[in-house]
Amino acid sequence: xxxxxxxxxxxxxxxxxxxxxxxxxxxxxxxxxxxxxxxxxxxxxxxxxxxxxxxxxxxxxxxxxxxxxxxxxxxxxxxxxxxxxxxxxxxxxxxxxxxxxxxxxxxxxxxxxxxxx
Amino acid sequence: xxxxxxxxxxxxxxxxxxxxxxxxxxxxxxxxxxxxxxxxxxxxxxxxxxxxxxxxxxxxxxxxxxxxxxxxxxxxxxxxxxxxxxxxxxxxxxxxxxxxxxxxxxxxxxxxxxxxxxxxxxxxxxxxxxxxxxxxxxxxxxxxxxxxxxxxxxxxxxxxxxxxxxxxxxxxxxxxxxxxxxxxxxxxxxxxxxxxxxxxxxxxxxxxxxxxxx
Numbered sequence: 001x002x003x004x005x006x007x008x009x010x011x012x013x014x015x016x017x018x019x020x021x022x023x024x025x026x027x028x029x030x031x032x033x034x035x036x037x038x039x040x041x042x043x044x045x046x047x048x049x050x051x052x053x054x055x056x057x058x059x060x061x062x063x064x065x066x067x068x069x070x071x072x073x074x075x076x077x078x079x080x081x082x083x084x085x086x087x088x089x090x091x092x093x094x095x096x097x098x099x100x101x102x103x104x105x106x107x108x109x110x111x112x113x114x115x116x117x
Numbered sequence: 118x119x120x121x122x123x124x125x126x127x128x129x130x131x132x133x134x135x136x137x138x139x140x141x142x143x144x145x146x147x148x149x150x151x152x153x154x155x156x157x158x159x160x161x162x163x164x165x166x167x168x169x170x171x172x173x174x175x176x177x178x179x180x181x182x183x184x185x186x187x188x189x190x191x192x193x194x195x196x197x198x199x200x201x202x203x204x205x206x207x208x209x210x211x212x213x214x215x216x217x218x219x220x221x222x223x224x225x226x227x228x229x230x231x232x233x234x235x236x237x238x239x240x241x242x243x244x245x246x247x248x249x250x251x252x253x254x255x256x257x258x259x260x261x262x263x264x265x266x267x268x269x270x271x272x273x274x275x276x277x278x279x280x281x282x283x284x285x286x287x288x289x290x291x292x293x294x295x296x297x298x299x300x301x302x303x304x305x306x307x308x309x310x311x312x313x314x315x316x317x318x319x320x321x322x323x324x325x326x327x328x329x330x331x
Contacts, residue, residue, distance in 0.1 A: 082246040084253045089286050091257035109285045111253070113246040113269045114298030116305050117157045 053104040069100040073110075084111045125214040132169045140326060141169060147325045148172035150236035152224055152252055154179075154200040156305055157268055158242035159190035160314035161321075166208045168322060172216040173208070174236055175201055178223040188307040224248065229255050233263070238324055240317055241267035246298070257289055266320045270294040271313035273303040280312045282320050284331045292316035 055062045085092040086109040133141040147170050151158045154177035177200040181191045195203035201219040243249050256265045270293035279294040293313050299305045
């Protein structure tokens, strides 16, 4: 249920919506639901006041609506054959590097292997 | 010099006394694969052997060279021996009752699955960055039941405290400073390589003992 609310709110992020259509009984909603709602309201407000998008790469926050992974890798001299990439806690197969576009809320860990052992 | 070899029960009882029964049993019943027996792998295998890990799966295709001695746990008497044989000799001098499975082969995309099929804890201890990435990616993608402890960045004599352990996910830990590669003018030296090896060995002990934070 919570993930449904979250998806619905994310979809409606860029326009005013009536919260009661998504969470009919807000007063009795669980703490978890309210926290997700608070996050969505924060993002909604941020959007209206100029936009804050957060993409986390190795713990550093980037205020961008999207980042093409392959562009980030080449800008930072990270060779495809010498890295491991985890996207939101899951390993990203190498054949997906080219088409992966990071968006708001994504958390990425890039491990760069250098020689020596 | 005392040439008497202690019995298994003598060795086990001192380990049991130091580590407590619970820790001793967990370590003795554990199995760890170490891929690469260079500066990292030779140190890691001796540390885990001393700690009492019951089964070590040791993998390397290379022979001991003079240029290895500056940081790898081998002696002049081991020159030209396969590293799997040389490390076996040393481990047996520490604890002759450890089960050793030695594979003198080069790890490739083609043989990873067969080579590591019985391993759940895998230590990446290669030298070459492409080999490191290949093994780590393969294990994380294809072996959802296994975890890997890898290393990146330990060359030179940069500050000791830049060598750290980072937990990337439940199945992936990385040790090192993630930037100091071995290059001309900044070669591999024993202290930082051993520091990094110790980070990996301790992370492996913690995984065996079900401690998952860093």
